[in-house]
Amino acid sequence: MTALQCILFGEILKAGWISFERFMDAALYHPLHGYYESTREVGRSGDFYTSVSVGGMFAELLARDFAAWVRKADLDGPIVWVECGAHHGEFAFDFCSLVSRAAPDIWPQLTYQIIEPSSFRRARQRERLAGFGGKCRWFESLEELPPRGLVGTLFSNELLDAMPVTRLGWNAVERTWFEWGVTVAGEDFRWARTPLRSPGERAVQQALRRVCGDPSTGGGWAPLLDVLPDGFTLDLCPAAGAWWENAASKLSRGCLITFDYGLSTPELFSPGRASGTLRAYRDHRMDRSVLERPGEQDLTAHVDFDALEAAGFRCGMSTVARMAQGQYLTRLAAGMDAWNPAQIRQFQTLTHPSHLGCSHSVLVQSV
Secondary structure (H helix, E strand, C coil), X not given: CCHHHHHHHHHHHHHCCEEHHHXXXXXXXXXXXXXXXXXXXXXXXXXXXXXXHHCCHHHHHHHHHHHHHXXXXXXXXXXXXXXXXXXXXXXXXXXXXHHHHHCCCCHHHEEEEEECCCHHHHHHHHHHCHHHHHHEEEECXXXXXXXXXXXXXXEEECCHHHCCCEEEEEECCCCEEEEEEEEEECCEEEEEEECCCHHHHHHHHHHHHHHHCCCCCCCCCHHHHCCCCCCCEEEECHHHHHHHHHHHCCEEEEEXXXXXXXXXXXXXXXXXXXXXCCEEEECCEEECCCCCCXXXXXXXXXXXHHHHHHHHHHCCCEEEEEEEHHHHHHHHHCCCCCCCHHHHHHHHHHHCCCCCCCCCEEEEEEC
């Protein structure tokens, strides 16, 4: 039994069960034993690919678009690109390299800021970005940034899908929601139906409102709830919406951008997703055995893009784009110079429907 398993076993034996939210938080972010504190890489030698690990084309497309926006807006003061969750700093390196080389007119204005709570990852990033000197700055959380103090872009790539989720289940007999908690059987972790806590109750009610509207009007929620099978599971992440609102509050002018696995709220209620969207990745293989090997495999769940968009609206943001990654990046590539064969292959991987073009979506909101 690993050290992290011992920690989680101890918590469960003391309380009887723990929420899956707590299990996922420890599995991914425990300061000593969490998955993202490990030295496992992203890409061919790791457990999964991201748009960043495909190569520098992803950063180049976004950097060129950012430079064009700065020029069009005629900004002559300080500007920022804030990356939230920079892993080992590869995107930041590619982005800064492109701007310094291809946009020397805006390079003096730019500060590249990274929000990174992990001291381990900050060290890796500082090493990778040392050549850019004082251009890069680090913060442990969004709270360190001033409200409405930034002009530029806040960006994340596959960050929100790794935020701990609340697993909610539907009891069709009693017509009530419950939480899928985590307990133990012998030396194994097991699912258990546990009482619904207040955060989960609020999250599912908000999701139902986005699908069915106000329950006091029309047919209410009954037509949807009547067809849900017993044990139907929703993986919801209230923390993602709260994070989006917090990020939006930091901008005085600019954009909030995220690329991620994502769905609309109605899609989360699809009969084909009765087991939720939670899954694990290890050695490039997807697995539903998410309770096995905590700290040794990646855990992820689809982001509710309707919830994010609504959170942005509450902060006065307007939606610039919401679409498949392939469609968005193809728009950014229009008018660019001819590419070499390596760049063409990267673009195809980023945009082709059978690769990352349809599996990932983008939401861009501006203020």
